[in-house]
Amino acid sequence: MAGNITFTMIKPEAVSKNYIGGILEKICNSGFTIVGIKKT
Numbered sequence: 001m002a003g004n005i006t007f008t009m010i011k012p013e014a015v016s017k018n019y020i021g022g023i024l025e026k027i028c029n030s031g032f033t034i035v036g037i038k039k040t
Helices: 010-015 020-029
Strands: none
Touching: 010 020
């Protein structure tokens, strides 16, 4: 699986409802590694 890259974007509605922590936790628990986060 080396070399595969997945882009994930959290929608503004989820950010406004403060779901970021739960979403990032699910991503990590699924075996993905977060290498960068950018909030604009």
